[in-house]
Each structure stands twice: as structure tokens, then as C-alpha cells.
Amino acid sequence: MKFLCVECDRQMGFAERELPGDGTLAAVFTCPACNRQVAMLTNPMETQLVASLGVKIGGRTLPEQPMELVRSVMQGGREDAFAEAPAPATGKAHPTWDAPARERLERVPAFVRGMVQRIYADYAAEHGIAVITPDVMDQARHELGLEGM
Numbered sequence: 001m002k003f004l005c006v007e008c009d010r011q012m013g014f015a016e017r018e019l020p021g022d023g024t025l026a027a028v029f030t031c032p033a034c035n036r037q038v039a040m041l042t043n044p045m046e047t048q049l050v051a052s053l054g055v056k057i058g059g060r061t062l063p064e065q066p067m068e069l070v071r072s073v074m075q076g077g078r079e080d081a082f083a084e085a086p087a088p089a090t091g092k093a094h095p096t097w098d099a100p101a102r103e104r105l106e107r108v109p110a111f112v113r114g115m116v117q118r119i120y121a122d123y124a125a126e127h128g129i130a131v132i133t134p135d136v137m138d139q140a141r142h143e144l145g146l147e148g149m
């Protein structure tokens with residue numbers, strides 16, 4: 001996606017991207033000539049599309065999940081479409097979620113829940129954490145720069 005500054009007839013440069021907890025994606029484009037800025041918000045479905053392409057969000061490259069979007073479309077966005085996704089074949093432990101952490105995960109929009117769940121699960125596995133609690137989620141968000149989640 002590209003934006004053109006109409007007044008300067010210059011292509012605007014990409015300035016910022018974030019992934020807040022409600023599943024929206026904000027991108028800011030800046031005109032190199034007049035510094036005019038345009039912000040763009042996408043809905044969770046589009047965010048899932050962007051995320052599935054392996055783009056960098058918050059300085060961290062999300063793992064590529066080329067089939068994820070296809071699966072979510074085929075399943076009609078069913079809420080638990082990703083809930084029982086098999087663990088990646090890395091031999092990593094598969095962390096469990098305690099009840100408060102699971103409740104918190106339930107508040108994440110369905111379209112991005114699988115991705116969010118995997119981010120936390122990967123974080124827990126990498127840190128040898130067997131049970132994901134809200135504290136672990138806070139810690140992961142802080143360390144991964146995902147404060148909005």
C-alpha cells in the first residue's frame with residue numbers, strides 16, 4: 001500500500017506501525033517534502049492478513065503462517081479455530097494456560113487470538129515457563145514490546 005501527498009506529488013514514507021490489543025493496526029505515512037502525516041487503521045481481518053505475511057511488528061518478526069489466513073477463512077472465523085493447533089515441531093514444551101490467563105485470552109478478538117496465543121506460548125516455551133498466567137502475559141508483552149495486547 002502506498003500513499004501519495006497530493007500537494008507535493010511525492011510518495012509518502014512509512015513511519016510507524018503498531019498492533020494494539022483490539023486487533024487494529026495503525027500505520028502512519030509521512031510526506032518527505034512537507035511532513036504531512038496520514039494514519040491508517042485496519043480491521044482485525046486485515047491485521048491478520050498483514051501479520052500472516054511475516055511483517056515486523058514492534059521490532060519482532062512474527063513467524064510466517066502462510067496457511068493461517070486460509071484456515072480462518074475456511075472455518076468462517078470460528079472462535080476456536082486455532083485453539084487446538086498442534087505445537088510447532090521444534091520439540092519445545094507446550095505450555096498450559098491457567099484460568100485467569102485463559103479468560104484474558106478470550107477477550108482478544110477471534111481473528112487475532114490464534115496469533116496472540118502463539119506469541120505468548122512461544123515466549124513461555126523459550127523461557128521454560130510451563131504455566132502461562134496473567135503475570136507471564138504482562139512480562140511477555142513488556143519484553144516483546146506488545147504493550148497494547
Ligand SMILES: [Zn+2]
Binds near residue numbers: 005007010032036
Ligand atoms: Zn507533502
